[in-house]
Amino acid sequence: MEEDINHNLDKAVTWVNKAAKEGAQVICLPELFRSMYFCQKEKIEYFDLAETISGPSTKTLGKIAKENKVVVIAPIFEKRAPGIYHNTAVIINTDGEIAGLYRKMHIPDDPSYFEKYYFTPGDLGYKTFSTEFGKIGTLICWDQWYPEGARLTALKGAEIIFYPTAIGWHPSEKKREGKPQFDSWMTVQRGHAIANGVYVAAVNRIGLEKENENSAGIEFWGSSFICDPQGVIIAQASQNKEELIMAEIDPSRIEYIRRNWPFLRDRRIDSYNGITERFLEEND
Amino acid sequence: MEEDINHNLDKAVTWVNKAAKEGAQVICLPELFRSMYFCQKEKIEYFDLAETISGPSTKTLGKIAKENKVVVIAPIFEKRAPGIYHNTAVIINTDGEIAGLYRKMHIPDDPSYFEKYYFTPGDLGYKTFSTEFGKIGTLICWDQWYPEGARLTALKGAEIIFYPTAIGWHPSEKKREGKPQFDSWMTVQRGHAIANGVYVAAVNRIGLEKENENSAGIEFWGSSFICDPQGVIIAQASQNKEELIMAEIDPSRIEYIRRNWPFLRDRRIDSYNGITERFLEEND
Numbered sequence: 305m306e307e308d309i310n311h312n313l314d315k316a317v318t319w320v321n322k323a324a325k326e327g328a329q330v331i332c333l334p335e336l337f338r339s340m341y342f343c344q345k346e347k348i349e350y351f352d353l354a355e356t357i358s359g360p361s362t363k364t365l366g367k368i369a370k371e372n373k374v375v376v377i378a379p380i381f382e383k384r385a386p387g388i389y390h391n392t393a394v395i396i397n398t399d400g401e402i403a404g405l406y407r408k409m410h411i412p413d414d415p416s417y418f419e420k421y422y423f424t425p426g427d428l429g430y431k432t433f434s435t436e437f438g439k440i441g442t443l444i445c446w447d448q449w450y451p452e453g454a455r456l457t458a459l460k461g462a463e464i465i466f467y468p469t470a471i472g473w474h475p476s477e478k479k480r481e482g483k484p485q486f487d488s489w490m491t492v493q494r495g496h497a498i499a500n501g502v503y504v505a506a507v508n509r510i511g512l513e514k515e516n517e518n519s520a521g522i523e524f525w526g527s528s529f530i531c532d533p534q535g536v537i538i539a540q541a542s543q544n545k546e547e548l549i550m551a552e553i554d555p556s557r558i559e560y561i562r563r564n565w566p567f568l569r570d571r572r573i574d575s576y577n578g579i580t581e582r583f584l585e586e587n588d
Numbered sequence: 589m590e591e592d593i594n595h596n597l598d599k600a601v602t603w604v605n606k607a608a609k610e611g612a613q614v615i616c617l618p619e620l621f622r623s624m625y626f627c628q629k630e631k632i633e634y635f636d637l638a639e640t641i642s643g644p645s646t647k648t649l650g651k652i653a654k655e656n657k658v659v660v661i662a663p664i665f666e667k668r669a670p671g672i673y674h675n676t677a678v679i680i681n682t683d684g685e686i687a688g689l690y691r692k693m694h695i696p697d698d699p700s701y702f703e704k705y706y707f708t709p710g711d712l713g714y715k716t717f718s719t720e721f722g723k724i725g726t727l728i729c730w731d732q733w734y735p736e737g738a739r740l741t742a743l744k745g746a747e748i749i750f751y752p753t754a755i756g757w758h759p760s761e762k763k764r765e766g767k768p769q770f771d772s773w774m775t776v777q778r779g780h781a782i783a784n785g786v787y788v789a790a791v792n793r794i795g796l797e798k799e800n801e802n803s804a805g806i807e808f809w810g811s812s813f814i815c816d817p818q819g820v821i822i823a824q825a826s827q828n829k830e831e832l833i834m835a836e837i838d839p840s841r842i843e844y845i846r847r848n849w850p851f852l853r854d855r856r857i858d859s860y861n862g863i864t865e866r867f868l869e870e871n872d
Contacts, residue, residue, distance in 0.1 A: 414848070446854065451738075451783050455736075456859075499734070570695065571694070573864050575714070579739060584740070586716065
């Protein structure tokens with residue numbers, strides 16, 4: 305992304321149009337697509353980047369969605385009320401109207417990802433959205449590390465879970481830690497696809513973004529991918545090129561996989577109570 | 589495994605001794621190590637393979653554990669009471685005594701894996717065991733597809749989760765389905781390691797086992813592996829050779845990984861209630 309938020313919106317419009325022209329039906333933009341990844345620093349002025357829903361992004365994309373008769377997932381910095389801001393995915397339907405919101409539930413906070421400063425944790429829970437093209441679930445970035453989020457979204461009937469994302473390497477760590485970090489990101493999300501028998505689409509940004517000249521920045525690792533309900537990668541982007549990836553989602557494949565390996569049938573729902581605890585100390 | 593259950597026990601003793609000699613401290617045998625994988629058919633006589641705890645397997649292995657001062661995880665067909673049989677992992681401590689049991693919670697049932705016929709679902713929940721060498725969690729085979737089991741075991745403080753296993757290919761499917769099936773098995777378990785910041789060790793059997801001359805059998809895919817808390821494979825066996833794999837578990841690596849990517853800190857325990865439901869239909 306670039307510093308000019310209008311440029312980023314224009315670019316989003318261009319890519320959504322392009323995707324629609326190539327036959328895409330459900331189109332997902334990366335997390336916080338309107339701006340650079342401002343969470344690299346805690347800076348009060350950055351709250352000015354937030355916008356209401358509806359607002360400039362959803363109005364513009366609503367028009368484009370309607371023109372092309374596509375569903376658009378627009379991840380934005382939501383201004384809900386003074387002092388309440390969220391990291392939110394807006395689902396825009398083929399009629400250009402807002403079908404609903406998902407507000408990021410799990411908020412990270414670690415060096416250069418100071419999200420707890422900006423984003424109030426989501427209060428809408430896990431969501432699916434019925435669209436003309438199927439039932440869509442959305443989660444956002446840090447959520448991707450939580451099997452609970454994927455499970456609850458799948459139990460609500462999602463056929464595909466979208467993860468708009470902004471994840472990358474600290475340049476100083478890339479050489480030593482880069483490969484296992486990247487692999488674990490792919491693996492855990494493919495794991496969600498497998499455990500739940502759903503398609504998964506992760507949508508990441510690319511490029512080195514620096515908060516200022518002196519900061520090391522984050523090198524976003526791109527590599528957006530779509531995998532099938534068995535975790536098989538069916539489309540994947542490069543690490544450093546802005547591009548469109550597309551794949552066909554086959555609902556009958558979900559049923560085929562779930563019949564062959566019927567994990568959902570055998571869940572021990574009588575035994576999962578502890579999941580709502582922080583930790584389960586034992587005195588032994 | 590072979591048909592002679594005493595031969596299988598002798599072999600287990602040989603391998604445990606060998607592992608101890610090479611420096612292993614916690615040694616895990618494959619699922620139902622005493623017998624061939626009898627669940628390929630529903631046959632009432634196969635219940636005769638079940639044994640009590642304590643019983644022949646735990647007594648013999650208790651002696652070996654004590655002699656070598658090692659912990660042994662012995663997965664057996666447990667006879668608990670007439671009509672109540674479990675698929676159970678017995679944790680034997682360095683003093684040769686039984687530290688506790690884990691009874692397989694998730695029971696599969698699909699062609700050639702007719703486990704629901706034999707095994708009463710576990711009633712002990714998810715377990716960890718404090719040993720001289722660290723806190724060990726155990727789950728068994730089909731459990732490996734359930735993020736809930738791994739999560740609850742990790743929340744109980746497990747530093748490593750062992751998955752004794754008996755999984756393989758239907759020979760007729762191997763060519764077409766073999767690779768994605770195998771990959772998804774590796775991926776989902778590595779995903780548990782990553783999501784929970786724990787080591788994972790999967791212990792599978794090898795070889796083609798046929799219930800009788802006319803049956804196609806199952807080709808167990810071996811490939812036992814140990815991965816670190818970031819999902820990095822640190823030891824892996826072949827697909828078809830009987831062998832010992834061993835790795836060092838570093839508790840400080842668990843803390844390092846969990847500090848750098850603090851997933852457990854940010855769990856939204858206020859939002860996971862639906863996990864105890866079978867499915868979450870929505871009227872939309």
